Amino acid sequence: MANLLSVQQLDKSFGNRRVLHGVNFEVAAGHIVALVGPNGAGKSTIMKAVLGLIPTDGGHLTIDSQPVSITSHQALAHVGALIEYPGIYPFLTGKQHLELFADKENRDTNMTQIVEALGMTSYIDHKAKQYSLGMKQKLGIAQALVNHPKLVILDEPMNGLDPQAVKDLRDYIRKMADQGTSFLISSHILSELEKLADDVLILNHGKIVQQSSMGELVASGGTSYVITTADDASAKTALMAAGLQLVPAEKIMIRQQNEKTLNQVLQTLVNANIEITDVVKVQHDLEESFLDMVNTPTTKEDK
Numbered sequence: 001m002a003n004l005l006s007v008q009q010l011d012k013s014f015g016n017r018r019v020l021h022g023v024n025f026e027v028a029a030g031h032i033v034a035l036v037g038p039n040g041a042g043k044s045t046i047m048k049a050v051l052g053l054i055p056t057d058g059g060h061l062t063i064d065s066q067p068v069s070i071t072s073h074q075a076l077a078h079v080g081a082l083i084e085y086p087g088i089y090p091f092l093t094g095k096q097h098l099e100l101f102a103d104k105e106n107r108d109t110n111m112t113q114i115v116e117a118l119g120m121t122s123y124i125d126h127k128a129k130q131y132s133l134g135m136k137q138k139l140g141i142a143q144a145l146v147n148h149p150k151l152v153i154l155d156e157p158m159n160g161l162d163p164q165a166v167k168d169l170r171d172y173i174r175k176m177a178d179q180g181t182s183f184l185i186s187s188h189i190l191s192e193l194e195k196l197a198d199d200v201l202i203l204n205h206g207k208i209v210q211q212s213s214m215g216e217l218v219a220s221g222g223t224s225y226v227i228t229t230a231d232d233a234s235a236k237t238a239l240m241a242a243g244l245q246l247v248p249a250e251k252i253m254i255r256q257q258n259e260k261t262l263n264q265v266l267q268t269l270v271n272a273n274i275e276i277t278d279v280v281k282v283q284h285d286l287e288e289s290f291l292d293m294v295n296t297p298t299t300k301e302d303k
């Protein structure tokens with residue numbers, strides 16, 4: 001499938017602080033990609049770079065095969081975005097906000113469709129100064145979606161939304177993706193995007209630490225083994241020497257990568273003459289898997 005967005009070797013520093021380190025990823029046409037990472041990981045910075053809002057220090061960005069940079073915005077004509085907070089004018093109604101953004105073609109139909117889909121009908125003619133946080137957030141999202149763009153970039157779109165609004169938004173995003181729109185959506189809560197995203201990028205300290213389909217992540221991230229031996233220090237050394245990655249923890253903990261992982265672990269310990277005293281299978285939920293991935297020590301490079 002064709003890639004609508006391509007991000008290659010993206011580097012960015014603010015002053016002498018490097019916040020993005022050679023970030024690479026692609027978003028295929030009609031795919032919903034989740035960009036997930038802890039506070040300060042660099043999610044908004046990536047999105048601003050993709051939208052040509054900030055200068056970058058290196059790398060190559062294209063949307064629909066056209067280059068994007070702070071001086072090259074042509075490709076952005078078919079992009080909708082909500083970054084950080086929606087820009088709201090208190091004395092305009094919700095409808096007047098949408099009129100500022102909606103293209104002339106199919107304007108009324110597009111506006112009615114998004115207002116209904118996001119459950120905004122009852123207050124769309126009220127002035128925005130009366131809107132709650134969630135109502136403003138929905139208006140910002142509606143502005144990004146109203147023209148059915150080819151690519152939509154949403155930074156923490158679920159912020160302030162109630163459960164019904166989250167469901168309405170999820171359903172509408174899926175419908176748009178089925179019709180060919182691509183989405184890059186950030187969150188620091190992986191479980192929020194579990195039901196929505198096709199692919200997931202996990203960002204930590206400005207680097208992509210995991211890139212896979214959401215299905216693969218859910219399936220593979222689920223199981224770990226905690227192993228107790230007569231000599232845990234030697235066991236850890238032997239497992240790492242065999243190329244098996246340990247979860248950072250006091251005990252010996254190994255994430256199941258495939259059906260052979262446990263065999264490899266046990267075989268390695270037997271070969272090293274280390275007595276195994278206990279093996280416990282641990283089931284993780286997605287949130288715990290995410291925390292394991294991002295709780296890696298900060299490297300010098302990140303400073």
Ligand SMILES: Nc1ncnc2c1ncn2[C@@H]1O[C@H](COP(=O)(O)OP(=O)(O)OP(=O)(O)O)[C@@H](O)[C@H]1O
Nearest residue numbers: 014015019037038039040041042043044045046188
């Ligand atoms: N304009 C700026 N000037 C200096 N530093 C900045 C600027 N914008 C972002 N940063 C820094 O870049 C790093 C990445 O910030 P960014 O906003 O991209 O993170 P994020 O992953 O979106 O975080 P959050 O989940 O909290 O929104 C942070 O350390 C932040 O302090």
